[in-house]
Amino acid sequence: MNNHQPVIGESRLRVRYAETDQMGVAYHANHFIWFEVGRVELLRQLGFSYRDMEHVDNCFIAVVDARCRYKAPVRYDDEIIVRTHLKNVRESVIHFGYELLRGSDGALLAEGETTHIVTNAEMKVRPIPEKYLKVFKHAVHPGFVITNARPRIQKKN
Numbered sequence: 001m002n003n004h005q006p007v008i009g010e011s012r013l014r015v016r017y018a019e020t021d022q023m024g025v026a027y028h029a030n031h032f033i034w035f036e037v038g039r040v041e042l043l044r045q046l047g048f049s050y051r052d053m054e055h056v057d058n059c060f061i062a063v064v065d066a067r068c069r070y071k072a073p074v075r076y077d078d079e080i081i082v083r084t085h086l087k088n089v090r091e092s093v094i095h096f097g098y099e100l101l102r103g104s105d106g107a108l109l110a111e112g113e114t115t116h117i118v119t120n121a122e123m124k125v126r127p128i129p130e131k132y133l134k135v136f137k138h139a140v141h142p143g144f145v146i147t148n149a150r151p152r153i154q155k156k157n
Helices: 030-045 050-057 130-140
Strands: 008-014 060-070 079-089 093-102 108-119
Touching: 008 030, 030 050, 030 060, 030 079, 030 093, 030 108, 050 060, 079 130
Parallel strands: none
Antiparallel strands: 008 079, 060 108, 079 093, 093 108
């Protein structure tokens, strides 16, 4: 078994009537709202809140690219599972990946990704604060060792 799997957050939601169209199928843009729920919960699982990133550290993660590949319809009252992981992180860029699954049978409903640029409140690009960067790198590459020094990939013997 590979002990170096990326950290995956999991959020469960129930599709509300207001999120569907006349055919009882979820409106396509709602997938991006559900991805956001997954993203915020993943950050919480990693030990901090997006709200604190903004208010305490003046660190905002603005979406610059969002994609979704729809695999199967999502219907009213479906329980859905949003699986979220960090795909990549660089000095001022964060890339998240998502899977949307039906809770009852695990069927893949959609896959997506979002790319974010890190800014301050004035929308000027800034580096990710080191305390977040360490955790993000560990979530992408669990072989990273998190110490007070810079993170590094642990080499296999």
